[in-house]
Structures are given as structure tokens and as C-alpha cells.
Amino acid sequence: MExxxxxxxxxxxxxxxxxxxxxxxxxxxxAWMNACGFTTDDLxxxxxxxxxxxxxxxxxxxxxxxxxMVIHQNGFFQSLMNEPDLTKEGTEIYQYTxxxxxxxxxxxxxxxxxxxxxxxxxxxxxxxxxxxxxxxxRKGTKYxxxxxxxxxxxxxxxxxxxxxxx
Numbered sequence: 471m472e473x474x475x476x477x478x479x480x481x482x483x484x485x486x487x488x489x490x491x492x493x494x495x496x497x498x499x500x501a502w503m504n505a506c507g508f509t510t511d512d513l514x515x516x517x518x519x520x521x522x523x524x525x526x527x528x529x530x531x532x533x534x535x536x537x538x539m540v541i542h543q544n545g546f547f548q549s550l551m552n553e554p555d556l557t558k559e560g561t562e563i564y565q566y567t568x569x570x571x572x573x574x575x576x577x578x579x580x581x582x583x584x585x586x587x588x589x590x591x592x593x594x595x596x597x598x599x600x601x602x603x604x605x606x607x608r609k610g611t612k613y614x615x616x617x618x619x620x621x622x623x624x625x626x627x628x629x630x631x632x633x634x635x636x
Contacts, residue, residue, distance in 0.1 A: 473537070474636040481628040482530040486522065488627065492620045505613035533628055537636055539591055540584040540629040543575060584633020585626040592622025 493499045503509070538544050547567075555561035597618045604614045 473534075474632075477632055477635045478533045478537070479530065481536065481631045482526065482533040484627050484631070485529045485532075485624045486526060488620065488624050489525075492616075492623070498616045498620070501612055502616045505610055505616060532625075533632065536588065536591075536625070536629055536632050540587040540633040541636060542578050543571070546570060546574075579633055581630035581634040585630035587633070588625035588627070588629025589622050591629070592618065592625045596621040596625070 491497060493502055495503075503513070538548075550556055550563065550567065553563045555563050556567065558564055597614075600617050600621070601614050604610075604617075
């Protein structure tokens with residue numbers, strides 16, 4: 471399977487776009503600021519261009535890792551990585567992979583399935599990491615719910631797009 475740079479780049483935009491909505495004061499922004507102990511004046515500092523560029527790079531890194539989680543066929547190819555003739559036409563292993571992909575390549579390749587795996591990543595990866603940090607930082611439940619909710623929705627949308635269109 472080939473890496474689809476365009477789809478991954480599109481998926482990497484989701485945290486930025488969803489962040490504008492999620493952390494808007496009319497949605498969860500005020501609750502987040504209160505949970506963090508921030509005021510609107512606290513958020514006026516900082517170089518927003520650098521923050522957004524680094525955020526986009528980190529989002530791209532996250533989106534790049536998602537195909538291995540949301541596309542089951544990647545596991546098939548991962549188990550054959552040491553096969554020297556995997557991409558050489560006419561070889562037995564090449565024909566085997568072609569037959570496999572013709573038969574099973576479209577299985578579980580839907581937005582809904584990718585969103586499920588993305589949401590599971592939010593619950594089983596993001597929640598333990600952010601939850602542990604929040605406990606040691608003495609942050610409350612509201613802080614955890616706002617941030618984990620955001621990342622779970624992000625990962626669900628990213629996973630759905632990557633699974634459907636890659």
C-alpha cells in the first residue's frame with residue numbers, strides 16, 4: 471500500500487479547523503480557559519504564527535501515523551516487509567499480494583470504520599496520556615474532558631478521512 475500524502479495533509483488540517491470551533495468561547499473555550507486558570511489576557515501573548523506552524527507539523531506527524539491504526543491491510547504488508555520480491559512483477563509473492571488486495575483490499579475501508587478506530591485511539595491513547603498529565607498538574611475533570619473530547623473527535627475525523635480516501 472502506498473502512502474497518500476495529499477489525504478494525510480488534508481487530515482492534518484482537522485485539528486486546526488476543529489480547534490477554532492471547539493475552543494471558541496461559545497463552545498468549550500470558556501470552560502477550557504476556566505479549567506486551565508487562563509484569562510483572555512493570558513492568551514494574547516505568544517507568537518501565533520509559530521504556534522500554528524508547529525501545531526500543523528505535529529498534526530501532520532499524527533496524521534502520518536494513523537494509516538497503520540485505521541487501515542487493516544497495512545498489517546498484511548507489514549508482515550511481508552522483509553520479502554525481497556514483494557514489488558517485483560511476475561514473482562510468486564507479488565502475485566500473492568495482488569490476489570490478496572483484489573479480494574480483501576476494500577474490506578473495512580469506510581469513513582465510519584476509520585472514525586471508530588480514530589475514536590478508540592482517542593480513548594485508549596489520548597485519555598491515559600492527558601489524564602495522567604492532568605492528575606499530576608492538579609487539573610480537574612473538566613480540563614480532561616474538554617481536551618480528551620477534542621482529540622477524540624479530531625482522531626475520529628482524521629481516521630475516517632484516511633480510511634475512506636487512502
